[in-house]
Amino acid sequence: MKKVIVTGSSRGIGRAIAICLAKAGYDPVLHCVRRPEAAKAVAEEVKSLGGTGEILKFDISDREEAKAALDSWVEANGAPYGVVLNAGIADDNAFPALEDDQWDRVIRTDLDGFYNVLKPLVMPMVQARNRGRIIALSSISGVVGNRGQVNYSAAKAGVIGAAKALAIELARRGITVNCVAPGVIETEMIDGVFADEVLKAIPMRRFGKPEEVAAVVRFLMSEEAAYVTRQVIQVNGGMF
Ligand code: NDP
Numbered sequence: 564m565k566k567v568i569v570t571g572s573s574r575g576i577g578r579a580i581a582i583c584l585a586k587a588g589y590d591p592v593l594h595c596v597r598r599p600e601a602a603k604a605v606a607e608e609v610k611s612l613g614g615t616g617e618i619l620k621f622d623i624s625d626r627e628e629a630k631a632a633l634d635s636w637v638e639a640n641g642a643p644y645g646v647v648l649n650a651g652i653a654d655d656n657a658f659p660a661l662e663d664d665q666w667d668r669v670i671r672t673d674l675d676g677f678y679n680v681l682k683p684l685v686m687p688m689v690q691a692r693n694r695g696r697i698i699a700l701s702s703i704s705g706v707v708g709n710r711g712q713v714n715y716s717a718a719k720a721g722v723i724g725a726a727k728a729l730a731i732e733l734a735r736r737g738i739t740v741n742c743v744a745p746g747v748i749e750t751e752m753i754d755g756v757f758a759d760e761v762l763k764a765i766p767m768r769r770f771g772k773p774e775e776v777a778a779v780v781r782f783l784m785s786e787e788a789a790y791v792t793r794q795v796i797q798v799n800g801g802m803f
Pocket residue numbers: 570571572573574575576577594595596597598599601621622623624648649650651652653672700701702703744745746747748749750751752753
């Protein structure tokens with residue numbers, strides 16, 4: 564079974580991606596930082612679908628911690644076939660009120676997390692000569708910017724630039740690198756969003772479901788998507 568590390572798969576979109584990949588015959592390696600109990604519940608579902616239900620636990624914003632966890636995982640398992648960089652946070656505020664800590668935490672998690680997770684994994688993937696897939700969760704905020712999300716928009720736009728550059732470097736190895744950019748998806752991340760106001764901006768007049776993002780990730784992970792690289796696929800009900 565092809566192993567795919569899915570960061571932030573204890574809940575929300577990451578959980579849906581892990582389950583969707585398990586149903587498609589992959590072995591998703593789960594990951595969380597603060598909620599191991601939630602990750603264990605996902606692991607049980609993955610096991611019932613034939614996967615091993617392994618869980619990694621580390622903070623993606625902590626470079627040393629991420630490297631230690633991923634180096635030892637690679638030592639035990641070899642390179643993963645795929646990586647889904649899904650873990651992320653938002654911490655919104657109008658720019659004049661934005662605190663230094665809100666800027667730093669979001670950049671360190673959402674943008675540095677790209678580097679911290681991929682740096683230990685890319686060389687082993689190249690050396691494995693097994694092709695492979697890297698999929699990073701960006702956001703519509705990273706594509707067009709969003710009010711109250713200067714920090715998050717910067718980080719998610721950064722992820723798109725990083726993914727496009729890495730796609731060029733890895734293309735000849737048969738490793739594809741793409742982004743999925745969701746609009747507004749029903750998870751804990753959007754708790755507190757003013758529904759009526761936001762819905763007006765969505766032509767479909769509804770929020771997306773985590774499973775609707777997961778299905779796009781599953782396609783990008785597949786053999787059929789071998790010639791799709793350096794792209795940003797949006798899943799947003801027609802917002803942009
Ligand atoms: P949730 O808040 O529901 O879940 C976040 C996940 O990321 C959890 O598994 C959490 O682990 C993990 N996580 C958060 N911080 C860290 C960290 N420092 N180190 C390791 N893991 C961490 O988020 P969503 O499912 O809504 O979002 C998933 C991705 O999709 C994110 O990258 C987000 O930016 C992006 N996205 C979401 C949209 C939405 O509308 N929901 C829209 C556009 C993009 P734990 O449970 O242990 O805390």
